[in-house]
Amino acid sequence: MGDERVEAMEIDAQQRQEVAAAVPDGFNADYLRIYYGKLFPYGDFFKWLAYGNDAKHPGCDQSYIGRRELSFTLENDIYLRFQSFDTAAELETSIKEKCPFKIDIGPVYSVDPAKRHAYAQSGNNVFVPVERELIFDIDISDYDDVRYCCSGADTCLDCWPLMTIVIKILDTSLRGDFGFNHILWVYSGRRGVHCWVCDSRARKLSNEQRSAIADYFRVYKGGENSLKKVSLTGPVLHPFLARSYTDVLKCFFEDKLLHSQQLFASEERCQKILELIPDQNVASELHDKWQGNRRSSISKEDVNAARWEQLKTTLQSGKHKTQGLRRCVEEIVFSYTYPRLDMEVSKHMNHLLKAPFCIHPKTGRVCVPIDPNNCEDFDPTAVPTLSQLLGELNAAGMQIDSENDWERTSLEKYIRFFRTSFLQPMLKACKEELETAYSAKLQQSKNTLSW
Amino acid sequence: MEIVRSQRQLAAAAAAASGGGSGAGALPTYRVAPQLEVRLEEFELFAIDRLRVLKGISDGLSRGKRPEEMEKLVSELWKAHMRHQDPAEALNKDIISHFVLRLVYCRTEELRKWFLSMENTLFRYRFRLESPESQRLLMSEFQLPYKALPHSEFEAVKDKLSQVARSIGQSASVESVFFKVPFEEVPDLVASRRVFLSKGYAYVAMSQVVSLVVTQFRCNISKALVLTNRKWTATIKEQEKDRLTPIVEALSNAYFGPDYSQPNDATEISPKDIDQLARTSFPLCMRHMLEKLRENHHLKHGGRMQFGLFLKGAGLKLEDALTFWRSEFSQKVGSERFDKEYAYSIRHNYGKEGKRTDYTSYSCQKIISATPGVGDHHGCPYRHFGEENLRAALNNMGVGGNALEGILDKVKNRHYQLACTMTFEATHGVSCDTGINHPNQYFSESQKVLQAKNQTVQSQLST
Ligand code: SF4
Ligand SMILES: [Zn+2]
Numbered sequence: 001m002g003d004e005r006v007e008a009m010e011i012d013a014q015q016r017q018e019v020a021a022a023v024p025d026g027f028n029a030d031y032l033r034i035y036y037g038k039l040f041p042y043g044d045f046f047k048w049l050a051y052g053n054d055a056k057h058p059g060c061d062q063s064y065i066g067r068r069e070l071s072f073t074l075e076n077d078i079y080l081r082f083q084s085f086d087t088a089a090e091l092e093t094s095i096k097e098k099c100p101f102k103i104d105i106g107p108v109y110s111v112d113p114a115k116r117h118a119y120a121q122s123g124n125n126v127f128v129p130v131e132r133e134l135i136f137d138i139d140i141s142d143y144d145d146v147r148y149c150c151s152g153a154d155t156c157l158d159c160w161p162l163m164t165i166v167i168k169i170l171d172t173s174l175r176g177d178f179g180f181n182h183i184l185w186v187y188s189g190r191r192g193v194h195c196w197v198c199d200s201r202a203r204k205l206s207n208e209q210r211s212a213i214a215d216y217f218r219v220y221k222g223g224e225n226s227l228k229k230v231s232l233t234g235p236v237l238h239p240f241l242a243r244s245y246t247d248v249l250k251c252f253f254e255d256k257l258l259h260s261q262q263l264f265a266s267e268e269r270c271q272k273i274l275e276l277i278p279d280q281n282v283a284s285e286l287h288d289k290w291q292g293n294r295r296s297s298i299s300k301e302d303v304n305a306a307r308w309e310q311l312k313t314t315l316q317s318g319k320h321k322t323q324g325l326r327r328c329v330e331e332i333v334f335s336y337t338y339p340r341l342d343m344e345v346s347k348h349m350n351h352l353l354k355a356p357f358c359i360h361p362k363t364g365r366v367c368v369p370i371d372p373n374n375c376e377d378f379d380p381t382a383v384p385t386l387s388q389l390l391g392e393l394n395a396a397g398m399q400i401d402s403e404n405d406w407e408r409t410s411l412e413k414y415i416r417f418f419r420t421s422f423l424q425p426m427l428k429a430c431k432e433e434l435e436t437a438y439s440a441k442l443q444q445s446k447n448t449l450s451w
Numbered sequence: 452m453e454i455v456r457s458q459r460q461l462a463a464a465a466a467a468a469s470g471g472g473s474g475a476g477a478l479p480t481y482r483v484a485p486q487l488e489v490r491l492e493e494f495e496l497f498a499i500d501r502l503r504v505l506k507g508i509s510d511g512l513s514r515g516k517r518p519e520e521m522e523k524l525v526s527e528l529w530k531a532h533m534r535h536q537d538p539a540e541a542l543n544k545d546i547i548s549h550f551v552l553r554l555v556y557c558r559t560e561e562l563r564k565w566f567l568s569m570e571n572t573l574f575r576y577r578f579r580l581e582s583p584e585s586q587r588l589l590m591s592e593f594q595l596p597y598k599a600l601p602h603s604e605f606e607a608v609k610d611k612l613s614q615v616a617r618s619i620g621q622s623a624s625v626e627s628v629f630f631k632v633p634f635e636e637v638p639d640l641v642a643s644r645r646v647f648l649s650k651g652y653a654y655v656a657m658s659q660v661v662s663l664v665v666t667q668f669r670c671n672i673s674k675a676l677v678l679t680n681r682k683w684t685a686t687i688k689e690q691e692k693d694r695l696t697p698i699v700e701a702l703s704n705a706y707f708g709p710d711y712s713q714p715n716d717a718t719e720i721s722p723k724d725i726d727q728l729a730r731t732s733f734p735l736c737m738r739h740m741l742e743k744l745r746e747n748h749h750l751k752h753g754g755r756m757q758f759g760l761f762l763k764g765a766g767l768k769l770e771d772a773l774t775f776w777r778s779e780f781s782q783k784v785g786s787e788r789f790d791k792e793y794a795y796s797i798r799h800n801y802g803k804e805g806k807r808t809d810y811t812s813y814s815c816q817k818i819i820s821a822t823p824g825v826g827d828h829h830g831c832p833y834r835h836f837g838e839e840n841l842r843a844a845l846n847n848m849g850v851g852g853n854a855l856e857g858i859l860d861k862v863k864n865r866h867y868q869l870a871c872t873m874t875f876e877a878t879h880g881v882s883c884d885t886g887i888n889h890p891n892q893y894f895s896e897s898q899k900v901l902q903a904k905n906q907t908v909q910s911q912l913s914t
Contacts, residue, residue, distance in 0.1 A: 073791065142825050176649065177648035177649060179649075205635065208638050220825050234619055234620050235620070237618055239645065241618075342823050
């Protein structure tokens, strides 16, 4: 690399920073207008939701995209449900004009949702959802009883691994067990992740089938009022749980969370874990041990690991291998690490979910896609913010060599990822399915003709 | 099906011949309405007997009975109400009663759901009692296109299959006949992780085939109910207005008793009374949710539905409901966000948005079978609380001593509604013979008791 280029890059980086500093942090309608004006990837967004039906092929369902509900939340909290669009241009015009603070995506209905009232007159239930991605919504605020660094909507690099676990476990199972291929993971902009399973097979699932999948992933029982939240029964674990445990949960628990959350660092925290042991004698045996070695030479960093080892040895020693205790080590790990889904969102077709590439009004961060294959590397605190993007736009203002404005901002890598890793393979599959379905239909009508 | 007033000819022969859905022997699939003539008295009597069975199943489910217990219960109920010495007669009764109840239960979404789920459970357990040959015959009657897994494929996944079997407490020796089917067709097995899944396929053991068959059964009946409903409203109701219609209507009332899920227009409650009413007249599940709502200024979806619809059923009008929920939620999320994100679903519950169905409040059975997750407060405390929490909650209601132990004992035996009934009796000092089967029933019975007491007090004062 020549010195000149190095210099140019340095200047560039310096400039970026300077100008970025000139765009004060924050979130407001003016910023958002620029974002929607220059950066929002309308084309890709529309292509996604059209699932191949926007092509010229005779097998395309021209009404498909127009039956999809989008809903907008405007600046003054006006909530516009049942918006629908036939073309990418219509969508773009409307978003630019209304400048929604939040865009939600709903199901595809039997009829254009904007005209639902016209149909409502004509009788029985004709306005019903007919298709919808299988979705998952995971909120880190649902983990408040097992994290000590943050609470509520806050998150940091110490507790974010809980979300990494979710992605690893669900992604592996959705592909390996359920055979889905087109899965999009999205940062929710503040406190969690969203998952969109977009295979046509997933979009056509009934509510009952959605519930079944959500239940397959569920190990939590009993709600807020039973002490033991996870109950693993049976002499061995189902292959899915066993795999999740050995491949993901155990390592994250022992190598990360044990230390980052200081799970055994105080009397109170130990007590919480001991409560998960059904045998009182064993629990108090451990309790006494820990009381004893509190004053011993174990340093603060080691106390978590040491106590965890003691707990494991005690529970797994032959002496205590009774029925109830057999699963106890696993149950503790599951309690502290296993994904907690918002079940209702996944179970019904008609839940709305925030669209990718929205900006979260509280953090100003873009809801960017996350690469499940590299989800350990995802850092929520490094996701571009609205003001940062505008700063970058300003800084790059002089250059005119790029086709899209976003190519000159840090949004680029996310949009490229969305295109190449998600959109393109999915549209290819859609096209193939469309063609197969169409020729099957032709074949069938031929057969009926020759009868 | 033809209904005649008195004499009747034929029966079983016709049923079998017409494919009245008599499948492989004793278990019919009810695919085609039978060409039978039925006497009006039988029309009603058969239906009542079948209802007894379905009602018994519904009670069993709401006690949270395990599959083995359900199997026993179903077979006992069937013997008690549907048996006949002549197998042909028994088959007739089976088919006729099923089709009569279709008429009774086709008329609303809520009724269809109940009927479908009870018939489904009935079919499931009856199927399990059939011999393997007749199970196979039934499979082919449902035209399930599955071939058993070839040996080579079977060997490749054998270890996993055995792991699944052990995980659900069966022996490790793997059954030898498996079917590989799209997972969508066995949702119940997927939900309870009773199958091995790979690449979108579920590996279903011969002993689990009932799930495949039941999926098909359910789908058929569900479609048929919608059709029956159309026919009912379009023609039957009017044509039969002097004969069948009154019977059908009486039948649905006879069983359900007063409908607690519909708001009683006579009573109205206002937001300011709610705390007081909760203390005197709410069942534990609703007291608990009110408490949590007051404490967190928030309830998750399941709680908003269960509690919101209960309040609606107790007579809280829409405008008051909005005021009530807003006053809590706004403390947590602000009233703007409340109006934007939550108000819609409240109006929705009152039938003012969306599909505009007027939603009805949940029965105990539905509440008991809920599966609350982390952060959820809905469900039935008798079922979903740990013992310590339940003890504390009951103490709070002023229940202690023998009464408390008795209640906890019922809970251990999974008689949740009985436990709730005993709580009612302990706190109201009267017996409740009907038993509690709906939170709104608990509420209105409680109000009745309290009003009666008030009146006695007043009349004593005035004398
Ligand atoms: S039995 Fe019914 S009314 Fe009583 S607490 Fe449970 S759900 Fe509520
Ligand atoms: Zn944190």
